Every structure is written in C-alpha cells, then in structure tokens.
Amino acid sequence: MPSDLTRRTVGLALIAAAVSPTLAVAQTAKIWSSDSAYNALRQDRVRMIDVRSRPEWADTGIAEGAWPISMHEDRFPERLFSARAMAKGRPVALICATGGRSGSVMRSLQQAGYSDFVDVSEGMLGSAAGQGWIAAGHPVVSMEAALAALPEGLA
DSSP: OOOHHHHHHHHHHHHHHHHSOOSOOOTTSOEEOHHHHHHHHHTTOOEEEEOSOHHHHHHHOEETTEEEOOTTSTTHHHHHHHHHHHTTTSOEEEEOSSSHHHHHHHHHHHHTTOOSEEEETTTTTOBTTBSHHHHTTOOEEOHHHHHHHSOGGGO
C-alpha cells in the first residue's frame, strides 16, 4: 500500500495535471472504451469518476452512474482516494471530455504505484480512440442529479 507521503506526491501531481493537462494517453495505462465502461457500470464491476469542470457537466450532462468529482476543484486528490476506498476493490474509471485529462491523471497515479484505475480514453465527447460516451448513446443525467446522488463522503 502506498504511503501517505506518496499520496501527497500524487496529490501534487494531480493538481499540476489540472493546471496543465496533456493530451497524450500513457501507452501503459489501462484503457477502456466507453462501451466497456458502460457495461462494467451496468454490471456493478466498476466505479466511474467524471473529472471535468462544472461548466462541462452543465453543458453535456454526466454519464449515468458516474461520480462528478472535478479535478479543477479543491480537495480533488482527497476525494479521488475516498472514491477509491468506496469502490471496495472495484477499479475506478476516469472520464473527461476527450481522454486528455483522464490520461494525465492516470499517468500520475501509475507513477505513484496505483494500479486500480482505468482510463475511458474516448471521453464523453469522443477522440481518436472512439466515438465517446454521448455519441455511443449511453445514458447521461443532469449535473444536478449527479451531484445529488454523490455519496456523502465524496461531496
């Protein structure tokens, strides 16, 4: 289990990623399509976090079943690791608009030794990896509904 010092290092790296996200997705990352993530969510085999900003959530909605935890807000690292604990051994899928930010967070987590996260590299809007959550016709809910359904420990 990574130490608290490692968690702080990851936290700083995640904050840095929020300030200057990169567009490349690490080749060694566990990468899922939106279809794979949707099926895993339906079968309760994964938890998913939407790391985008509130304006993006308001514009497109949030994947049904995803927890809205913006990497652009305070306490992101703390909330990310709380979500990981709440996943109870399931992987935690990360999704953003097109896979850039989720890939950046994945790289930081992998470098710190965390292996129980996956990247939905198509994102909500699609990318070179695929059509994305919305174009695939997977269900979305409003930002308000997703925030209201957020477990108390993640708010």
